[in-house]
Amino acid sequence: MSQAFAHEEVVVRRGSRSGLPLIVAIHSRTLGPAVGGCRLRRYDTWQDGLADALRLSEAMTYKAAVAGLDFGGGKTVIALGKDTELTADLRRAALEDLGELIASLQGSYRTGPDIGTGPDDMVVLRRFSPYAHCAPVEHGGTGDSGGPTATGVLAALHAGARHVFGDASCTGRTVVVSGFGSVGSGVAAGLAADGAHVVVSDVDPLRKKAASASGYRWVEPGHALSAPADIFVPAAVGGVLSKATVPRLAAPLVVGPANNQLTEESVADALAEHGVVWIPDYVASAGGIVYALSRESEHYGHEAAQKRVEGIGATVSHILDLARSNGVTPQRAARQIAEARLVSAAS
Template sequence: MDVLNTMVGRGHEQVTMYSDPESGLKGIIAIHDTTLGPSCGGTRMWPYATEQEALTDALNLSRAMTYKSAAAGLHLGGGKGVIIGDPRTDKTEALLRAWGRFVDTLGGRYLTTTDVGTTGRDLEAVRQETQHVLGLDVTLGGSGDTSVMTGLGIYMGMKACASDVWGADDLRGRTVAMQGFGKVATHTAEHLIEEDVRIIATDINEMALDRARQMGVKVVGPDEIYDIDCDIFAPCALGGVINTQTIDRLRCSIVAGGANNQLATAEDGEELHRRGIVYAPDFLINAGGVINASAEIGQPYNPDRSRQQTERIYEQMSAVLTTSRKQEISTARAADILAESRLDSVRRMRRIWRG
């Protein structure tokens, strides 16, 4: 990859790499855009096969965070941290504290929280080395587990899509196929179960499948999930799962889930639109986590305020659906327009102030 040209082409401001031989840390922080405020995004720890794969993930995820915060009305930019390693075997206090020192060198341009492979307990170690951490446990003055509000936001996004497709946002009796049953999917499922939704799920983690079974969720194999006859297909694992190979297999009216960067390419969003499948743009409906974390900034955390703002995802999704229909464009493009219009307006305002 030609890193600098890729950064320029996608609007990235900064990419920083860091290593700590003593702890074994190899990490990357990508800052996409700080027009609206300091960049914010979780730290992901994953056993990437190559450094190229880790860099690509950091670039893609940081850009998505810019759009997520912009669409949600937050005063934050987009950033992402990735650590190359297996969180089950490579994670140590020394590594996490080294990561904290890395984050601290950026002087607040990047605020970190949890993501795939990291937990609230991990943040406590990171916090020993830097103040630029969000999402600590509520007992430590933080906003706690970001997956709770993320799950709520996805549920609200599903209901907004249901209203558009079926004329009512009641999900009772509907079937949702969930690809991945981690923390976010679990919290989403809790809301769905309360509404008597039938859930069919898959995951590569046996503990996640056991949790699903205990909740009364039917479990299928990882590859079977695409062929389930359902009302809503919910990608809740890693990205790129909506692509030319999988779209043909989908048997749903709506795609709405918690995974980041669900579309392998922008064209896949257009293809869903052509086929009449309503897509809930991931950065729009999975914004509950960053909304929750942002509620810590500059004031005591208030869970009611966080919940109210997360519930507005319903309105934002409805607005995107309306734009999609009026302009005859995909929901993916309509959501981009929503985020880009806010970024552009702030940039124009800054140029005016500077004379």
Template sequence: MLDHEQILIRRGPRSGLPVILALHSTALGPAAGGLRLWRYPDWRDGLADALRLSAAMTLKFAAAGLAGGGGKTVVALPQGTRLDPARRRDVLYDVADVIDSMGGVYAVGPDVGTAPADMAVIGEVTPHVFCKPEDLGGSGDSSPHTARGTLAALRAVGRRLYGDGDLEGRRMALIGLGHVGEHLARLLAAEGVELTVTDIDTAKRELAEELGAAWRSPEEIVSADVDILIPAALGGVLTTRAVRDLRCRAVAGPANNQLDTPEVSELLHQRGIVWIPDYIASAGGVINAMTTELHGLGVDQALARVNAIEGTVADLLKTADDLGVTPAQAGLEMARRRIRAAMPETLPRPHRGGAPSPAGAADGPAPFI
């Protein structure tokens, strides 16, 4: 059963590419989510990605206590596509038209394949955009804040495993050295972590050498003998087979949709491996953007909210213990409880705790920006 409020699929009149917008929920407030510009075997794979990622954004906002809902935009590029600057601008204008047509119930930011500079182009057409460059009034690159929030989550995991949040000397394996992964690797190295890293781009070995980190292939690192495995690349890394090969005590990282299937969380639990839901560990970027751009708070206040992810993870683990459930189940219930509490009693409860029906947006939430 489809839990989303709206799904738009339009062929961009300039680019000819499919622009997919999945709006999952506005129960807590106007929706927000990134623009993913990525290559897929088929455009329907992009649609599936948009559906999964937008639902995860709803959980991310709810778990963080933010007044927003989940959405995601995906432009599905055919395999092998390379965008020259002119066509990229066409794609961004096509996306901007779709965003603007939503009338403020959804705002877009960067995601895989996009950056603050792209948000500036979209901002030429619609005000419903966040993480534009700082010199244009936005909060800029969200990657450092996502990395900082993940570090806070790792401190809570360390406290769970060893009784304190000191990460010095802990062994960690980081999968992916993209924008967030590189920032996180530098933070962990500064903490004195014994770091092993990997990336599909072998040129990233230079960063490993700079940080004094060991390098393993993507195939090998999943089974590395470490304290914590940190997924920071694309999703789906935690398959049934991969979990059987894990030699870590915990998994926590900023990658979205880490679980290949929901059942994998139970398998992790059976093996005694602590898994922190990705939508909690990766919330630092959206917390910073919403705190500064929507709520108008200062840098120090935004940082405090990002660092509060440590407390959120600690509460999550305690709740899971108290209820005798997995952290995945505890996280879902925490987020769903907040969503249910925000919904008028006259509206039907969402199927399986998902997003409200389209009627849930009938009153028309205020524009995001």
């Protein structure tokens, strides 16, 4: 994150019902209302939660800009203390506090689920305003975003495969999917349908059972990165790609939904030097937000929203072409595309 204070607005409020620190960071509304999920988790200090909200809201600006959305970047953090017990009553009180805060922003910021919150929590927020996306379908939302996110990852993956292997199809290719959760399982199913050899990894032993029931091969998490493969899909936690882990990577193409895959920006250069094409995570993982905003805010039907999600493939091809012709990493090319949109909208 840059040193200058780049955010348009940051609200930090002690919830009147919950007593918890609520942070809504709005990085940019240059392209439209700010969007970004609501993170409810423990932090050592509330200031750590503030730092997270500042960093994540900036990333949302770039995610929305590259995805071609007319929305800006924001993020909510509800910061739990190290020893705070999150009872059902405290959770509801915090969500009611947040619902009131979001309503006061009058649509200039919209939220959705993130770590620690889910579609049911959006129902509580929607009692105060319509600006909470991905509530369950029976409550007027589009529900869990894992499916559309997986569709976007698959579109990005096929575009990456065309660039690296000269063929978008994954038939006969070996793909390691690290993290067999909501998005990873959808990506694995799409790849299997395309005739790929799918290898799955997860820290949860129950997921191992589910993976073998689906007929996938298994690799232990400690060996996922170095397992021989054509494509590696990070679909678990952030921070998997560092200067220390990049030399162990066996696959020449890395594309997946996990947020903040690089431990630091310069790892993008290390990946390129190691001969790996890395599709920036915020480009590959945009399917969920593209689908939810298209359906819930822009009133697209399912088919049209799905097509827009599949458009992530064309975005990735554009990024990779630009990277190749300008001799820069895909990370830098994606950033250039986002900045061009932001500069043109601001002028």
